[in-house]
Amino acid sequence: MKKYLFLFGLTVALAGLTACNDAFLDKFPETDITAEGFFKTPKDLETYVYGFYNESLLYPRNTYDNEPFSDNIAHRNDMGSSEYAMLKGNFSKEVATGWDDWKHLRSINFFLVNAVRATGNEDEIRHWIGTARYFRAVFYIDKITKYSNVPWYNKPLETTDPDVYKPSDPRALIADSIRADLEYASASIKGDLGNRTIISRYAALTLLTRFCLYEGTYRKYHPELTLASSAGAFLERAATAAEEVMGSGVFSISGSGRAGFSALFTSADLSSNPEIILMAQYESGKGDGNSTFHNLYGDYALSRTLMESFLMADGRRFTEQPDYDKKAFKEVFANRDPRIYETFATPGFTKVIDANPYTVIIKHGGYEAVKYYPRDLASLGGNTWQMCWTDLPLYRYAEVLLSYAEAKAELGTLTQDDLDRSVNQLRARVGMPSLNLAAANADVDPVLAAQYPNVSGNNRGVVLEIRRERRVELALEGQRLQDIHRWCVGELIAQAPQGMYIPGLGAYDLNGDSNPDLAILATPGDLAPISDLPAEQQASLTKYYLSEEGEFFLSEGTRGFMMFATDRDMPRRWENPKFYYRPIPVTQQVMNPALEQVFGW
DSSP, rough: OOOOEETTTEEEEEEEETTTTEEEEEESOGGOOOOHHHTHHHHHHHHHHHHHHHHOSSOOOTHHHHHHHHTTTTSSSSSOOOHHHHHHTTTTTTOOOOOHHHHHHHHHHHHHHHHOOOSOOOOHHHHHHHHHHHHHHHHHHHHHHHHHOOOOOOOOOOOTOOOGGOBBBHHHHHHHHHHHHHHHHHHHSSSSSSSSSSHHHHHHHHHHHHHHHHHHHHHHOGGOOGGEEEEEHHHHHHHHHHHHHHHTSSSOOOOOOHHHHHHHHHHSSOOOTTTTEEEEEOOOSSSOBOOOGGGGSSSSSEOOHHHHSOTTTOOOOOSSSSSGGGGOOOTTTBBGGGGGGGOOOOOOOTTTTTTOOOOOOOTSSOOOOOTTTTHHHHHHOOSSSTOOOOOEEEEEEHHHHHHHHHHHHHHHHOOOOHHHHHHHHHHHHOOOOOOOHHHHHHHOOOOHHHHHHTTOOHHHOOOOOOOHHHHHTTTTOOOOOHHHHHTTOTHHHHSSOOOOOOSSSSSEOOOSSSSHHHHHETTTOGGGGGGTHHHHHHHHHHETTTTTTTEEEEESSSSSSEHHHHHHHSOOOOOOTTTGGOOOHHHHHHHHOOOOOOOOO
């Protein structure tokens, strides 16, 4: 089965997936299919459903508007996103795009209304119907996260059908319909398919868990919906769906230490990894690869707040260390949670194509990503787009455990045993101390409390710590922006991001070889801060002059955190609740005046 997957920077985003029957829809377009002549056997259903792998996504979209514009990212080269335009005040329904992919839904609904004609093994028929309903849920999850209210269609529409011009249905109906599709899918799709690139029962349960957690917390923290009273039912189902996966005995946390964590994102073959629920597979010579290597080529840089989220190796908070906000580049990575070394390019990291330690690109903030960067030359393939041959996880067991713990914590039913079954398995993999329920609630982290001011109640401390764990464990896996949205803390992405701290003018060693790599100076004529270095060494430095630098500046003049001119010259802003949603393009409203904008658009 040929697959194409690429990263929009750091986000694992599925662009298209071609199944073994990838030419089917081209050979037999819907207009040429007669339901009576085709939908006869389970094999017919299988053939048709594999077409969805080509024109739909395996899992809800985490695309250009997702993690690259979350607070995990400090800087990116490409600013062409509605998320970014919105934060800068340059976005409206008049310039909005999207809303034009309904043809995918029509293909799914065409299948669903005709699949009941098939005769044969009932379990096989239910399996393929369940898979199609999974794909319909994927389609509508993308819609509800963007627009909240959209028209619900469960039939293939013709252009003459009056429902083409129906108004949007309320969010509650859409959410209940998505859940019904996923309930059917998780009850009908086979559990063990022997191939983790194909939707299984456990993939459907994982998506059910993810969606119910999303919807439950969204209703809880978004008063504009007036749906808080029904949040608990979704959170309960998130917990029980996660528990179904946990109780299956099929999956477990894999590996140990830094290497065990890193292997999930840098391995040539994940097919036998017990943590993988759904994956994208790549093999050299069998089609396009992925483009994870671009993470380490200066397109993106990570944020100070992501770095600060990682605990110390002994479990203490980094933000409680003396002068934590004045630590230089090498100091911030001393004695930290081992996962930080497989997420950030830390001093001493070496690329597989270069024997010398890697020097980070300081003008992007200094914190670069290595989480998906191949660790062997064969997997890297080449320095061109889509030339990595590492497999990539789409759903993994760690997310299920985190969702279970969060749902239980939000419900107020979390126990220490629940934590030991979930979060503490992730901490144990990398040798981190366990999270203690009573201690977390007794000693609330003030930094987390300031980031998430709307969390309250007796479980406040542990809810915040689970959010920390989720951010650390799932960093750069495409979920952070949706987490910010569902928790109703969009102000986090309106804050001007920061990179590394520069203590003052002078020369710095950023690759860990004990020799200075670059210098930050006030002006080209002022070399006093590096005058103690030999002339040859002064000449070898890459020099940045604050008087001439157009991309970045330091927060305190000649010292401070790396910040970016684009945020200084055009500050970000957040409008609540409007910016949690996207406007329906005005061209669509012209065609269908019954469509109404939500929450200020």
